[in-house]
Structure formats: C-alpha cells, structure tokens
Amino acid sequence: MAAQKSxxxxxxFLISVLSLLAVGLLILSSISSVxxxxxxxxxxxxxxxxxxxxxxPGLALGILAFKLNLSAIxxxxxxxxxxxxxxxxxxLVPGLGIKAxxxxxxxxxxxxxxxxxxxxxxxxxxxxxAWLAKNxxxxxxxxxxxxxxxFLPFIIIVGIIGLLLIIQSDLSTLIVILATAGIIYxxxxxxxxxxxxxxxxxxxxxxxxxxxxxxxxNRVLVLLDPLxxxxxxxxxxxxVLIAVGSGGIWGLGIxxxxxxxxxxxxxxxxxxFAIFAEETGFVGAVILVSLFVFxxxxxxxxxxxxxxxxxxxxATGFVSWICLQxxxxxxxxxxxxxxxxxxxxxxSQGGTHIVAELIGVGILLNISKHSxx
Numbered sequence: 120m121a122a123q124k125s126x127x128x129x130x131x132f133l134i135s136v137l138s139l140l141a142v143g144l145l146i147l148s149s150i151s152s153v154x155x156x157x158x159x160x161x162x163x164x165x166x167x168x169x170x171x172x173x174x175x176p177g178l179a180l181g182i183l184a185f186k187l188n189l190s191a192i193x194x195x196x197x198x199x200x201x202x203x204x205x206x207x208x209x210x211l212v213p214g215l216g217i218k219a220x221x222x223x224x225x226x227x228x229x230x231x232x233x234x235x236x237x238x239x240x241x242x243x244x245x246x247x248x249a250w251l252a253k254n255x256x257x258x259x260x261x262x263x264x265x266x267x268x269x270f271l272p273f274i275i276i277v278g279i280i281g282l283l284l285i286i287q288s289d290l291s292t293l294i295v296i297l298a299t300a301g302i303i304y305x306x307x308x309x310x311x312x313x314x315x316x317x318x319x320x321x322x323x324x325x326x327x328x329x330x331x332x333x334x335x336x337n338r339v340l341v342l343l344d345p346l347x348x349x350x351x352x353x354x355x356x357x358x359v360l361i362a363v364g365s366g367g368i369w370g371l372g373i374x375x376x377x378x379x380x381x382x383x384x385x386x387x388x389x390x391x392f393a394i395f396a397e398e399t400g401f402v403g404a405v406i407l408v409s410l411f412v413f414x415x416x417x418x419x420x421x422x423x424x425x426x427x428x429x430x431x432x433x434a435t436g437f438v439s440w441i442c443l444q445x446x447x448x449x450x451x452x453x454x455x456x457x458x459x460x461x462x463x464x465x466x467s468q469g470g471t472h473i474v475a476e477l478i479g480v481g482i483l484l485n486i487s488k489h490s491x492x
Contacts, residue, residue, distance in 0.1 A: 128185075129487040132417035136480050139410050139465035140174060140473075146395045147468060149374040150386050165387065165468065172231060172470035177477030184481030189489065192482065193429050196242075196249040200276075203242035206235035207283045224287050234471040236284065236292045240299075241475045243280065244436045245482070247273070247300055251307040252428035270313045273304060290328055290335065291459035295444050297321055303436040307428075329457075338457035345454065358383045359393035359452050363404075370400030387468035389460055392452045408449070411464075415442045421483055424490035434486055437479045 144166065151165035158164070184192070210216040210226050217225035217232055225232045254269055277300060284293040301321070305314045329335040341353045349357050362378035365371065376397045379386040386394050396404045418438025425431040441464045448463040450456040462472045 127488065128484045129417055129421055132414065132421065132487065133480075133484060135410055135413040135417060136465065136477075139407075139414070142395075142407060142410070143466040144169065144174075145373070146391060146398070146466065147387060149376070149398060150379050150391070150394055151468075152374070153380070154387075169468055169470065169473070173473035174477075176470070177474040180474060181477035181481030181484075184478050185485045185488075187485065189427075189430065189482075189485060192245060192485075193249040193252075196246040199242035200239075200246035203235065203239035204279070204283070206233075207239055207280075207287075210235055210287060224289055231470070234469070236287070236289055237471040237475040239280065240292075240296055240440060241437075241479050243296065244299060244303065244440060244479075245433060247276075247303055248433035248436055249429050251303065251309075252432055255307045255309060256428060269309055273300075274317075285328065289460070290325070291447060291461040294325060295440065295447060295461065298443055299436055299440040302439045303432050306432055306435050335457070342454065342457045355384050355390075355458055356454065359390055360454060362390075362393040362397040363453055366397040366400040366404070368401050370396070370398050370403055373398050388462060389448070389458075389467070390452065391463055391467045392449050395466075396452070407466075408445075411442055411445045414438060418483060421487045421490060425486055426489060430486040430489070434483055437483055440479075441476065 147169055148163075148166045152162040155164035155166070156162045206226060210224065215227055217227050224236060225234050251269075251273075277297065280296060281293055284290070284296070298321075301314060301317055304317070329339060337352050341347050341356055345353055345356050345360060347353045358378060362376070362383055365378065371377070376386075376394050378397055379394050383390045383393055392404075392407075395407065399406075415438050418434055418441075422431045422434035422438075425434060444461060444464050447456065447459055448461050448467070451458045451461075462469050464476050465473065
C-alpha cells in the first residue's frame with residue numbers, strides 16, 4: 120500500500136522554533152532596555168527594531184515559503200544562489216558595503232542594512248540540495264556519477280563562496296557553510312572518498328587561515344589560556360566566562376545581569392548566550408540547548424518522512440546549519456572553541472539572520488505538510 124501524505128505540518132517543530140523566538144525576545148528585552156533608554160530615550164527601541172526588521176518580515180517570507188510549491192522552489196534555486204552571490208559582491212563596492220569591526224560584511228540598503236552572507240546560507244542550501252537531488256538520483260543512471268559531474272562543480276561553487284567570505288574576514292560563517300554543505304553532500308549518497316577529501320582539505324585550510332592571521336591565532340592562544348592578557352586579548356572570553364559562571368544553577372533572575380553593563384562586548388549579539396546563562400543559570404541554559412535539540416530531532420524526522428530527495432537533503436541541511444551554528448555560538452561562550460562573530464539562531468539581535476532562518480522554517484514546514492504519515 121502506498122504511503123499517504125500527512126497534510127499536517129509538524130507542530131512540535133513549529134512550537135520549538137516559536138519558543139526560541141520567544142526566548143530571544145525575552146532576553147533581548149532584558150539586555151537592551153538600559154542601552155535603549157540611554158541611547159534613544161526609549162527602553163524598547165532595540166526590542167521593537169528586532170520585531171519590525173527581523174521577526175515580522177521573517178514570518179511573512181516564511182509563510183510565503185510555506186505556501187509555495189516545492190517544485191517551484193527547486194526550479195528557482197539557481198536564481199536564489201545567484202542573487203545571494205550578487206549581494207555578496209555588492210558588499211565589496213565602495214558606498215554600498217558597510218565596514219565595521221575591521222570586516223566588510225554588511226550592505227547599505229538606505230533605511231537599514233543587511234548581511235548578505237545570512238541570505239547566502241539559505242539560498243545556497245536550497246540550491247545545493249536541488250542540484251544534488253537531480254544529479255545523484257539513483258534511477259537517473261545505472262552508473263554512479265563520476266567526480267567530474269558532481270565533485271568538481273561542487274568544489275568550484277564552494278570555492279567561490281569561500282573566497283568571498285575570506286575577503287570579508289568571515290571565517291566562522293565560512294566554516295558553518297562548508298560543514299553544512301558537506302553534510303548535504305554526504306547525505307546525497309556520494310562516494311565516501313569525496314567527503315573524506317573535502318574534510319581533509321577543509322580542516323587544513325581552516326588551520327592555515329587561523330595560523331597565519333594574527334587576530335584569529337591569538338583567539339586560539341586565549342582559548343588555551345583564558346588568563347593570557349586579561350585586559351587585552353583575553354578580555355572578552357574572561358568576561359563571558361564570568362557571566363556564565365555567575366548564573367550558578369538558577370541564575371540571577373531576568374533583567375538582573377551585571378555583566379551586560381559594559382563588561383561583556385556585544386551582549387545583544389555574539390555574547391547573548393553568556394548573558395542568558397547569567398540571568399537564567401544552568402537550568403535556563405539546559406532548556407535553551409534542549410530547544411535546539413528538539414529542532415534537530417524534528418527536522419531530521421521531517422527529512423526521514425520526506426517523499427523526495429530534495430526535501431530530504433534540504434531538511435537535513437537546514438537543521439544541521441541551525442544546530443551547528445548554535446554549537447559554535449554557545450561553544451565560544453563556554454570556552455569550547457575560539458570566540459567568533461556568529462549569531463545564535465533565532466536569539467541574537469539582528470534582522471537578517473532571523474529572516475533567513477524563518478524562510479528555512481517555512482520551507483521545512485512545507486516539506487512536513489507533504490511528508491508521509
């Protein structure tokens with residue numbers, strides 16, 4: 120008997136994502152109120168900016184992605200990735216690109232700014248899932264595709280993206296994109312030696328980019344010795360570890376963080392988990408990590424029940440991206456990996472990453488709607 124379509128979305132996945140968004144708004148409200156009052160005379164400025172520039176457009180585009188036919192998304196995948204690459208090139212154009220913190224990663228769109236690399240993630244994962252689904256379909260050929268048909272084109276497009284991100288000094292985003300793309304490639308049932316070769320050269324390349332760029336290498340040295348130059352190179356990791364440790368088991372309480380008052384750099388962005396752990400403690404941190412685990416579990420369940428290769432590959436890739444990025448963002452705050460400039464999905468301040476992530480959520484819910492019972 121043929122498997123029936125469920126015609127129902129995965130509500131557990133949806134609730135997990137909405138819970139993460141709610142946690143993000145709660146902690147942003149706590150962290151930003153004093154800063155907003157001081158800078159704008161309004162304690163809710165950053166909170167409402169997150170809602171207006173991130174969550175509302177993200178939900179609108181996520182609903183659109185949910186309503187679109189999946190075959191149309193596959194057909195337009197090449198246009199999506201071209202759009203993402205064009206925006207990445209525009210960042211390098213004087214007057215359009217915005218440079219901050221020594222990196223050119225933002226695009227000036229007049230009334231606001233956006234970070235093209237966040238859109239490139241979702242667009243690239245859509246494209247590579249569609250492309251691999253088409254070119255590795257077992258029924259399409261009696262022979263497995265050779266390396267010229269699959270491996271070489273994959274390396275070329277990944278190389279182009281990698282070069283653009285290296286120019287923008289965005290190694291953390293590059294690592295997340297390469298790792299996620301590698302997972303999608305492996306799950307497409309490509310030859311194992313392809314994945315092992317990519318893993319070897321990927322690790323070797325990352326080591327070179329860290330070793331021969333002083334500020335990245337210094338972050339590794341500080342990771343190995345947090346007391347190294349505590350008022351200079353080691354200042355941020357020292358302060359975030361103080362914040363995390365101060366939370367204890369139950370936390371200091373919402374809005375009672377002390378480290379957010381000028382001690383922890385980027386408390387609404389890269390360091391948001393440290394402030395969250397300070398205010399909610401070990402219990403809150405475990406709940407937050409559990410929500411990401413739920414997203415991973417339900418996403419992989421959606422992938423398993425999907426009825427076509429594109430859906431399986433994209434669902435696997437999307438939840439891998441979200442959870443890999445969460446691991447990187449959280450790991451940097453508890454001293455597991457060097458500090459990075461990457462947002463915590465659905466939580467950190469920033470409209471662009473929220474919009475891109477909610478587009479992916481819409482596609483995943485669309486897939487779950489057409490999955491098997």
